[in-house]
Amino acid sequence: MSTKGTHIPDWLTVPFAGITPAPSQEKGQDLFPTGNWRSIRPVYRDKLPPCNNACGTNEKIQGYLDLVKRGKYLDAYALIKEDMPFPSVTGRVCYHPCEQACNRGQYDEAISIRAVERFLGDLGQALARDVVKPGKPNGKxxxxxxxxxxxxxxxxxxxxxxxxxxxxxxxxxxxxxxxxxxxxxxxxxxxxxxxxxxxxxxxxxxxxxxxxxxxxxxxxxxxxxxxxxxxxxxxEPNSVRAEGENKDGVLYGLPFLRDIGMGTSKVKLGARVAVIGGGNTAIDCAREALRQGAVEVTMITVESNPEEMPCVPEDLHDMLEEGVELLHGRAMTAVLGNGRVEALQLYRARFSGAINASPITVNRGAPAERFAVDNVIIAVGQHAxxxxxxxxxxxxxxxxxxxxxxxxxxxxxxxxxxxxxxxxxxxxxxxxxxxxxxxxxxxxxxxxRGEPLEPRKVPVDVIMDLNRMNMTYFPHFPRVRQAMLPPVSRRKTQGEVIQPFTEQQAVEEASRCFSCGTCNACDNCYLVCPEPCIVRSARSNGLYKILVNYCKGCRVCIEECPTGCLEGVPELDFDTGVVRMDTAFAISPGLHGRQAQELLNLGSRPAKEI
Missing domain, CATH: 3.50.50.60 (FAD/NAD(P)-binding domain)
Incomplete structure (x- = not known):
């Protein structure tokens, strides 16, 4: 029977005969602290994303990717500038260990972090004034x-x-x-x-x-x-200690690149150039030799195959696209020619132990090879x-x-x-x-300032296991590719080979980020909680709050957290945040209510006589 529209006399309004009106939600949580039922408490605890951890300067990569996908480019640039003075540089030259650590690489393809960093760096270059200011002068x-x-x-x-x-x-x-x-x-x-x-x-x-x-x-x-x-x-460039290394036409990697970069180079390369070495500087020298007029460039390495070379794989790929040849398993023992290099004497060679970390063994029992060149660039490292x-x-x-x-x-x-x-x-x-x-x-x-130097003691939890996140919420998406100049045309130009992201590409790529272990304000916990136990003042990391007096520890929010930033902590790890009661209805110790300290002492109590 409905009482809608019925006038209730004053003497019949509640409370009467022991009946009380239903409390408000806030009052209800005080009167009925159902948090006492809880054995597991959900806790927001950000982990360290593997990209941040792998970055040599510990850039807050997840943070600026999250800002980029929300269109907050200036905030993202300001965040990266806390750790990186020149993102427009590293956005071009970095070997991106962050991408090798990216959890998305286990799922489909790693995020193109370097390209997004370049997008932000170029944005910063266009600003009339930088976001960074000098500190208050301290007189030192x-x-x-x-x-x-x-x-x-x-x-x-x-x-x-x-x-x-x-x-x-x-x-x-x-x-x-x-x-x-x-x-x-x-x-x-x-x-x-x-x-x-x-x-x-x-x-x-x-x-x-x-x-x-x-x-x-x-x-x-x-x-x-x-x-x-x-x-x-x-x-200072390293020598390979080959006979005749002082002949004309013998160049060294870093000085070769440095003179070009400083605008002081007077080198005129011949048509045939050999580069000794298998690292990143050697690759840069080989590709630069093409741009300086060489017709045929060959990289000669002790490594027996491309996989052993100590270089970035994509740079090696780009070099081969441009037409540089590889000659593996050889060591240069002499520079041949009458005052000027005409050919190289090569022998079969290998590392005696670990690749790139042990002496080179040259097989002089085998016949020597003569390799005709006009110039040789030695790029086998530098010293101080x-x-x-x-x-x-x-x-x-x-x-x-x-x-x-x-x-x-x-x-x-x-x-x-x-x-x-x-x-x-x-x-x-x-x-x-x-x-x-x-x-x-x-x-x-x-x-x-007279402060002691102490190592960091805070333990770091790097989230590297996809099972710690809810991958259901992440559809597969391919990596956004950076455009590149065609291999044939780029051999003869100093124009940038790798092209920048557009704004749309940067946002699309940043949106692929899992935000591993870090709250990205997806609102899942707020929406899936079956009780109004999670509140927030704004949709932002750090502003979500668990109402511990009311949360029953059902774990729904923990299970549905995509990033793994919510975790379940045993309730007995806490001694605050909830009113604990002794109750006759507890079905197991601590499930809803014995004192934490009492339970800690439970093991030392004598057994009950039954």
């Missing part, structure tokens, strides 16, 4: 020796911390390896120039044609600056030039001896980049040098 001066990736990064972070920074660069132009080791068709000079302008806008002074040990001494650095960062890199460095700070690897914080003994000198990482097992990459420069800058700041 720091010298940074070297303007490559590590030096640039250290100077950038120190300027943000309020230091007066001076970069000392021995070349006529700033940029270090970024300018002298990376060809224009990968990193145009104008892009690097703009990033260096940004550094100057932060108040950093750059002095070129200043060489440590010649124009400035170790003692001079100690006297004139409160601290110093040594980021001098590996500047540290004649100016006090002996106590040199190590057996020929690099700078530092502690785990990048510090030289108890001095105010720090070192970063390839000059520290070479031979340590750390891959020599631009992004690793940038990360090294950033960490050293923060450590230097602590020392000058």
């Amino acid at each position: 001066k720091v010298a940074v020796v070297g303007s490559g990736p590590a030096g640039h990064s250290a100077a950038y972070q120190l300027a943000r911390l309020g230091y007066k920074v001076t970069i000392l660069e021995k070349s006529p132009k700033a940029g270090g390896l970024n300018r002298g080791g990376i060809p224009d068709w990968v990193l145009p000079q104008r892009v690097l120039d703009r990033e260096i302008e940004r550094l100057v806008e932060l108040g950093v002074t750059i002095k070129t044609n200043v060489e440590v040990g010649k124009d400035v001494t170790w003692d001079g650095l100690k006297k004139n600056y409160d601290a110093c960062v040594l980021a001098v890199g590996l500047t 030039s540290l004649t100016w460095l006090p002996k106590e700070f040199k190590n057996e690897r020929g690099t700078i001896n530092v502690d785990r914080f990048g510090r030289l003994g108890d001095t105010n000198f720090f070192a970063a980049g390839d000059i520290v990482q070479w031979g340590s097992g750390q891959p020599l990459m631009v992004v690793n040098a940038v990360g090294d420069g950033k960490r050293v800058a923060f450590n230097l700041d602590k020392v000058l």
Whole structure:
């Protein structure tokens, strides 16, 4: 029977005869704390996405991908600039270890993170004013020796911390390896120039044609600056110790690229060029040789097949597309010719142990091969030039001896980049040098402020198992491909080979991100909760709240969380957040209500007599 429209006399309105009106939701949770039924509590606990963890400078990759897919490009650019001073550079040259770690690679194809970073970097280059500002001046001066990736990064972070920074660069132009080791068709000079302008806008002074040990001494650095960062890199090319290596027409990889990058090259290559080496610099030299007029370019490697070569696979693919030939399992033992290279003497060779990490065994019992060339470019790595460095700070690897914080003994000198990482097992990459420069800058700041240097003690939970996420919510989508210049036409141009993403492509690619282990405000938990136990003030990471007095621990939100940021924690791990009651209706200890401390002592109680 319906009572709709019926007038209820005052003496019959509730409460009467012990009847009370239904409470509001808020009052109801106070009166009936059904959270006491719970044995598992859902907790928002962000993990570390594998891309962030693999990045040498620990960029917040998931964060800026999430912002890009929401169209918040300036926010994304500002986020990346916290860790990376020049995203327009790394967006072109980085070997993207983040993509190799990307969980999407287990599912279909890894996200093209580098391309999105380039999109943001180019956006930043177009801004009249950068989003980064110098810190409040603290009256202290720091010298940074070297303007490559590590030096640039250290100077950038120190300027943000309020230091007066001076970069000392021995070349006529700033940029270090970024300018002298990376060809224009990968990193145009104008892009690097703009990033260096940004550094100057932060108040950093750059002095070129200043060489440590010649124009400035170790003692001079100690006297004139409160601290110093040594980021001098590996500047001297390695020899293969072949007979006749000093003949005309023999070139070395890094100087070959550096002279072209600095605009000082006078080399005229012949039609036939051989490149000795199988790494990334060797690939750049081979491709640059085509652009400098060579007709036939052959890369000669000790490695027995392409899979063993210590280079980025896609760069190798692009090189082969351009027509460079590969000759495997050979070592150059002599340069033949009358004063000028005419041919190379090659023998069969292999590594005696681990590939690229053991001595080379040359099979001189087999007949030698004669390989005709007009030029040979030797690109088998570099070493440091540290004649100016006090002996106590040199190590057996020929690099700078530092502690785990990048510090030289108890001095105010720090070192970063390839000059520290070479031979340590750390891959020599631009992004690793940038990360090294950033960490050293923060450590230097602590020392000058009198704070102790301590290793990070916070445990890191990297989410790498797809089973920790709900993959039902992620349909398969192919990776967005970057357009490239045709192989035939790009052989003769310095134009960028890899083309940038459009805005639509950047958003589409960023939208493929799983946000591994990190809340991306998908609202699933908010929508699927069968009770009103999850509230939020806005749809944003960090603003979701579990009403613990009411949540029954049904786990629906945990199971339906796509990213794995929600996890179930045993209720007895908590001693706050819910009113616990003793109740006769508990079917097992703790299920809804015995005191946590009482249950912890349960094992020490004597057995009951039955």
